[in-house]
Amino acid sequence: MGFERSCCFLFFFLTVGLASSSPSTHISYDALRVQRGRGLVEKFYVKNDCPVDFGKEDMTPLTSKCRGPHYNPLTCCTGFKQITCKYLPLINKLNNGCATGLFYHVNRRGGYPDGLFDQICHDDPQGLSCTTVLGRSNGNKGRN
Template identity: 50%
Template sequence: MGFKKCFFLFLFFLLVGLASPSPFYIKNDVLEARVQTGRALLQQQGNCPVDFEKENYTIVTSQCKGPHYNETICCNAFKQLACNHMDELNDVQNGCATIMFNYINLYGKYPPGLFANMCKEDKKGLNCDNIIPPEGNKPEEQKSHSAKGSKSSVVLMLIASILIILFNI
Protein backbone atom coordinates (compact mmCIF):
# COMPACT_ATOMS: atom_id res chain seq x y z
CA MET A 1 0.00 0.00 0.00
CA GLY A 2 2.92 2.39 0.69
CA PHE A 3 4.23 2.08 -2.87
CA LYS A 4 0.80 2.96 -4.26
CA LYS A 5 0.62 6.14 -2.17
CA CYS A 6 4.14 7.19 -3.19
CA PHE A 7 3.33 6.60 -6.84
CA PHE A 8 0.18 8.73 -6.73
CA LEU A 9 1.91 11.48 -4.77
CA PHE A 10 4.61 11.55 -7.44
CA LEU A 11 1.93 11.63 -10.15
CA PHE A 12 0.10 14.42 -8.33
CA PHE A 13 3.18 16.64 -8.05
CA LEU A 14 4.09 15.91 -11.66
CA LEU A 15 0.65 17.06 -12.80
CA VAL A 16 0.79 20.13 -10.55
CA GLY A 17 4.16 21.03 -12.03
CA LEU A 18 2.80 20.65 -15.54
CA ALA A 19 -0.32 22.61 -14.63
CA SER A 20 1.52 25.65 -13.34
CA PRO A 21 1.36 28.38 -15.96
CA SER A 22 4.62 28.93 -17.75
CA PRO A 23 5.20 32.10 -19.74
CA PHE A 24 5.31 31.95 -23.52
CA TYR A 25 8.42 33.32 -25.18
CA ILE A 26 9.72 34.29 -28.57
CA LYS A 27 13.31 33.03 -28.59
CA ASN A 28 16.14 35.54 -28.78
CA ASP A 29 17.50 33.72 -31.86
CA VAL A 30 14.43 34.87 -33.76
CA LEU A 31 15.25 38.52 -33.09
CA GLU A 32 18.62 38.39 -34.81
CA ALA A 33 18.59 40.45 -38.00
CA ARG A 34 18.22 38.32 -41.10
CA VAL A 35 17.85 41.03 -43.68
CA GLN A 36 17.96 39.83 -47.27
CA THR A 37 19.53 42.10 -49.84
CA GLY A 38 18.47 42.16 -53.45
CA ARG A 39 15.15 41.26 -54.97
CA ALA A 40 13.72 38.05 -53.67
CA LEU A 41 10.20 36.78 -53.37
CA LEU A 42 9.81 37.12 -49.63
CA GLN A 43 7.09 34.52 -49.23
CA GLN A 44 9.09 31.93 -51.23
CA GLN A 45 11.78 31.49 -48.56
CA GLY A 46 11.50 28.33 -46.47
CA ASN A 47 8.18 26.61 -45.91
CA CYS A 48 6.58 29.10 -43.55
CA PRO A 49 2.92 28.24 -42.90
CA VAL A 50 2.02 31.91 -42.22
CA ASP A 51 1.32 34.31 -45.07
CA PHE A 52 3.24 37.29 -43.71
CA GLU A 53 2.54 39.26 -46.88
CA LYS A 54 -1.06 39.75 -45.73
CA GLU A 55 -0.16 40.57 -42.12
CA ASN A 56 -1.11 43.99 -40.70
CA TYR A 57 2.23 45.74 -40.08
CA THR A 58 0.59 49.02 -39.04
CA ILE A 59 0.57 47.54 -35.52
CA VAL A 60 4.32 48.15 -35.54
CA THR A 61 4.73 51.01 -38.01
CA SER A 62 2.07 53.24 -36.41
CA GLN A 63 3.57 52.94 -32.92
CA CYS A 64 7.32 52.51 -33.46
CA LYS A 65 8.53 55.69 -35.12
CA GLY A 66 12.01 57.14 -35.49
CA PRO A 67 14.39 58.80 -35.46
CA HIS A 68 14.40 58.25 -31.68
CA TYR A 69 12.77 54.85 -31.23
CA ASN A 70 11.09 54.40 -27.84
CA GLU A 71 12.12 50.98 -26.54
CA THR A 72 8.94 50.31 -24.56
CA ILE A 73 6.60 51.32 -27.36
CA CYS A 74 8.54 49.60 -30.15
CA CYS A 75 9.02 46.32 -28.29
CA ASN A 76 5.39 46.17 -27.21
CA ALA A 77 4.25 46.87 -30.79
CA PHE A 78 6.61 44.19 -32.09
CA LYS A 79 5.25 41.70 -29.55
CA GLN A 80 1.66 42.52 -30.57
CA LEU A 81 2.55 41.37 -34.07
CA ALA A 82 5.02 38.58 -33.38
CA CYS A 83 3.39 36.83 -30.42
CA ASN A 84 0.39 35.91 -32.58
CA HIS A 85 2.81 33.66 -34.51
CA MET A 86 5.10 32.64 -31.65
CA ASP A 87 5.28 28.92 -32.48
CA GLU A 88 6.00 29.50 -36.17
CA LEU A 89 8.63 32.17 -35.45
CA ASN A 90 10.45 29.97 -32.93
CA ASP A 91 10.89 27.24 -35.57
CA VAL A 92 14.13 28.38 -37.20
CA GLN A 93 13.80 25.78 -39.98
CA ASN A 94 10.74 27.30 -41.68
CA GLY A 95 12.09 30.79 -42.42
CA CYS A 96 9.10 32.60 -40.88
CA ALA A 97 11.26 34.94 -38.78
CA THR A 98 13.29 36.02 -41.81
CA ILE A 99 10.16 36.63 -43.85
CA MET A 100 8.47 38.61 -41.07
CA PHE A 101 11.53 40.82 -40.45
CA ASN A 102 11.90 41.48 -44.18
CA TYR A 103 8.30 42.71 -44.34
CA ILE A 104 8.71 44.77 -41.15
CA ASN A 105 11.79 46.43 -42.64
CA LEU A 106 10.06 46.87 -46.01
CA TYR A 107 7.05 48.68 -44.54
CA GLY A 108 8.73 50.40 -41.59
CA LYS A 109 12.15 51.27 -43.02
CA TYR A 110 13.73 50.33 -39.68
CA PRO A 111 17.49 50.12 -39.18
CA PRO A 112 18.83 46.54 -39.31
CA GLY A 113 18.80 44.86 -35.91
CA LEU A 114 16.57 47.48 -34.27
CA PHE A 115 14.28 44.99 -32.54
CA ALA A 116 17.09 42.52 -31.78
CA ASN A 117 19.09 45.23 -30.00
CA MET A 118 16.20 46.96 -28.21
CA CYS A 119 13.89 44.11 -27.24
CA LYS A 120 15.82 42.06 -24.69
CA GLU A 121 13.71 40.87 -21.78
CA ASP A 122 14.97 37.52 -20.64
CA LYS A 123 17.56 34.92 -21.51
CA LYS A 124 14.69 32.83 -22.92
CA GLY A 125 13.50 35.63 -25.20
CA LEU A 126 10.51 37.96 -25.38
CA ASN A 127 7.76 37.17 -22.90
CA CYS A 128 4.44 37.06 -24.75
CA ASP A 129 2.42 37.10 -21.54
CA ASN A 130 2.89 40.81 -20.80
CA ILE A 131 1.69 42.58 -23.94
CA ILE A 132 0.01 45.94 -23.42
CA PRO A 133 -2.97 46.15 -25.81
CA PRO A 134 -3.05 49.23 -28.05
CA GLU A 135 -5.51 51.98 -27.13
CA GLY A 136 -8.99 51.36 -28.47
CA ASN A 137 -8.74 47.57 -28.36
CA LYS A 138 -10.55 45.71 -25.66
CA PRO A 139 -8.48 43.08 -23.83
CA GLU A 140 -11.00 40.34 -24.67
CA GLU A 141 -10.44 41.02 -28.38
CA GLN A 142 -6.71 40.37 -28.07
CA LYS A 143 -5.42 36.90 -28.91
CA SER A 144 -3.93 35.55 -25.74
CA HIS A 145 -1.75 32.51 -25.30
CA SER A 146 -2.16 32.82 -21.54
CA ALA A 147 -5.81 31.80 -21.87
CA LYS A 148 -4.67 28.50 -23.37
CA GLY A 149 -2.27 28.01 -20.48
CA SER A 150 -4.91 28.71 -17.84
CA LYS A 151 -7.40 26.29 -19.43
CA SER A 152 -4.85 23.48 -19.50
CA SER A 153 -3.92 24.27 -15.90
CA VAL A 154 -7.51 23.87 -14.78
CA VAL A 155 -7.86 20.57 -16.65
CA LEU A 156 -4.65 19.16 -15.16
CA MET A 157 -5.62 20.23 -11.65
CA LEU A 158 -9.03 18.61 -12.12
CA ILE A 159 -7.41 15.34 -13.23
CA ALA A 160 -5.06 15.40 -10.25
CA SER A 161 -7.97 16.01 -7.87
CA ILE A 162 -9.98 13.13 -9.34
CA LEU A 163 -6.99 10.80 -8.99
CA ILE A 164 -6.59 11.77 -5.35
CA ILE A 165 -10.26 11.21 -4.61
CA LEU A 166 -10.36 7.88 -6.47
CA PHE A 167 -7.32 6.42 -4.78
CA ASN A 168 -7.87 7.89 -1.29
CA ILE A 169 -4.42 9.33 -0.79
Protein backbone atom coordinates in the same frame (compact mmCIF):
# COMPACT_ATOMS: atom_id res chain seq x y z
CA MET B 1 21.62 5.73 -0.61
CA GLY B 2 22.05 4.55 -4.22
CA PHE B 3 18.27 4.34 -4.71
CA GLU B 4 17.74 7.88 -3.38
CA ARG B 5 20.45 9.21 -5.69
CA SER B 6 18.85 7.43 -8.67
CA CYS B 7 15.46 8.92 -7.79
CA CYS B 8 16.96 12.42 -7.58
CA PHE B 9 18.57 12.05 -11.02
CA LEU B 10 15.32 10.72 -12.48
CA PHE B 11 13.32 13.59 -10.96
CA PHE B 12 15.84 16.13 -12.30
CA PHE B 13 15.71 14.76 -15.86
CA LEU B 14 11.91 14.55 -15.82
CA THR B 15 11.68 18.14 -14.63
CA VAL B 16 14.09 19.37 -17.30
CA GLY B 17 12.27 17.35 -19.97
CA LEU B 18 8.85 18.72 -19.02
CA ALA B 19 10.15 22.27 -18.87
CA SER B 20 11.71 22.04 -22.30
CA SER B 21 8.66 20.40 -23.88
CA SER B 22 6.17 22.96 -22.59
CA PRO B 23 5.00 25.54 -25.12
CA SER B 24 7.12 28.67 -25.12
CA THR B 25 5.72 32.05 -24.18
CA HIS B 26 8.80 33.88 -25.44
CA ILE B 27 10.13 34.97 -28.79
CA SER B 28 13.63 33.54 -28.79
CA TYR B 29 16.60 35.84 -29.16
CA ASP B 30 17.79 33.53 -31.95
CA ALA B 31 14.65 34.45 -33.90
CA LEU B 32 15.38 38.15 -33.33
CA ARG B 33 18.92 37.75 -34.65
CA VAL B 34 17.54 36.54 -38.01
CA GLN B 35 16.94 40.18 -38.96
CA ARG B 36 20.64 40.95 -39.02
CA GLY B 37 22.90 40.95 -42.02
CA ARG B 38 22.45 38.71 -45.01
CA GLY B 39 19.49 36.76 -43.63
CA LEU B 40 16.96 39.06 -45.29
CA VAL B 41 18.84 39.14 -48.57
CA GLU B 42 18.94 35.36 -48.58
CA LYS B 43 15.17 35.18 -47.98
CA PHE B 44 14.58 34.39 -51.61
CA TYR B 45 17.27 31.71 -51.72
CA VAL B 46 16.13 29.78 -48.63
CA LYS B 47 13.40 27.17 -48.56
CA ASN B 48 10.31 28.88 -47.17
CA ASP B 49 7.83 26.56 -45.47
CA CYS B 50 6.12 29.34 -43.52
CA PRO B 51 2.32 29.08 -43.78
CA VAL B 52 1.89 32.80 -43.02
CA ASP B 53 2.09 35.49 -45.70
CA PHE B 54 3.46 38.38 -43.66
CA GLY B 55 3.00 40.62 -46.67
CA LYS B 56 -0.73 40.56 -45.87
CA GLU B 57 -0.29 41.05 -42.13
CA ASP B 58 -1.42 44.34 -40.57
CA MET B 59 1.78 46.01 -39.36
CA THR B 60 0.16 49.23 -38.10
CA PRO B 61 0.49 48.31 -34.38
CA LEU B 62 4.22 48.60 -35.02
CA THR B 63 4.66 51.07 -37.88
CA SER B 64 2.26 53.66 -36.45
CA LYS B 65 4.09 53.89 -33.10
CA CYS B 66 7.69 52.87 -33.73
CA ARG B 67 9.36 55.69 -35.62
CA GLY B 68 12.91 56.95 -35.85
CA PRO B 69 15.33 58.42 -35.68
CA HIS B 70 15.16 57.79 -31.91
CA TYR B 71 13.30 54.48 -31.54
CA ASN B 72 11.57 54.22 -28.17
CA PRO B 73 12.13 50.65 -26.88
CA LEU B 74 8.82 50.57 -24.98
CA THR B 75 6.59 51.52 -27.90
CA CYS B 76 8.63 49.69 -30.54
CA CYS B 77 8.89 46.43 -28.61
CA THR B 78 5.23 46.50 -27.60
CA GLY B 79 4.15 46.99 -31.21
CA PHE B 80 6.59 44.32 -32.35
CA LYS B 81 5.15 41.83 -29.85
CA GLN B 82 1.58 42.60 -30.94
CA ILE B 83 2.49 41.35 -34.41
CA THR B 84 4.86 38.50 -33.61
CA CYS B 85 3.35 36.87 -30.52
CA LYS B 86 0.37 35.62 -32.55
CA TYR B 87 2.83 33.48 -34.50
CA LEU B 88 5.13 32.54 -31.64
CA PRO B 89 5.73 28.84 -32.46
CA LEU B 90 6.28 29.62 -36.14
CA ILE B 91 8.68 32.50 -35.47
CA ASN B 92 10.78 30.45 -33.03
CA LYS B 93 11.14 27.57 -35.50
CA LEU B 94 14.09 29.02 -37.39
CA ASN B 95 14.26 26.56 -40.28
CA ASN B 96 10.78 27.32 -41.70
CA GLY B 97 11.53 30.84 -42.97
CA CYS B 98 8.84 32.57 -40.86
CA ALA B 99 11.24 34.76 -38.88
CA THR B 100 13.03 35.82 -42.06
CA GLY B 101 9.74 36.54 -43.84
CA LEU B 102 8.44 38.52 -40.88
CA PHE B 103 11.52 40.73 -40.68
CA TYR B 104 11.60 41.22 -44.41
CA HIS B 105 8.08 42.69 -44.37
CA VAL B 106 8.51 44.57 -41.07
CA ASN B 107 11.67 46.27 -42.31
CA ARG B 108 10.19 46.93 -45.74
CA ARG B 109 7.08 48.64 -44.38
CA GLY B 110 8.65 50.42 -41.44
CA GLY B 111 12.03 51.27 -42.93
CA TYR B 112 13.74 49.97 -39.79
CA PRO B 113 17.50 49.52 -39.65
CA ASP B 114 18.86 45.95 -39.62
CA GLY B 115 19.04 44.54 -36.13
CA LEU B 116 16.85 47.21 -34.51
CA PHE B 117 14.60 44.87 -32.53
CA ASP B 118 17.52 42.62 -31.57
CA GLN B 119 19.29 45.70 -30.18
CA ILE B 120 16.46 47.42 -28.30
CA CYS B 121 14.07 44.63 -27.23
CA HIS B 122 15.15 42.61 -24.20
CA ASP B 123 12.96 41.03 -21.54
CA ASP B 124 14.62 38.08 -19.83
CA PRO B 125 17.06 35.24 -20.62
CA GLN B 126 14.40 33.19 -22.44
CA GLY B 127 13.62 35.98 -24.91
CA LEU B 128 10.83 38.50 -25.39
CA SER B 129 7.89 37.61 -23.19
CA CYS B 130 4.53 37.26 -24.89
CA THR B 131 2.52 36.49 -21.76
CA THR B 132 0.82 39.90 -21.53
CA VAL B 133 0.17 40.11 -25.27
CA LEU B 134 -1.13 36.53 -25.49
CA GLY B 135 -3.32 37.09 -22.43
CA ARG B 136 -4.88 40.18 -24.02
CA SER B 137 -5.46 38.52 -27.38
CA ASN B 138 -7.05 35.46 -25.77
CA GLY B 139 -9.35 37.74 -23.79
CA ASN B 140 -10.40 39.58 -26.94
CA LYS B 141 -11.21 36.35 -28.74
CA GLY B 142 -13.73 35.45 -26.07
CA ARG B 143 -15.65 38.69 -26.60
CA ASN B 144 -16.20 38.23 -30.32
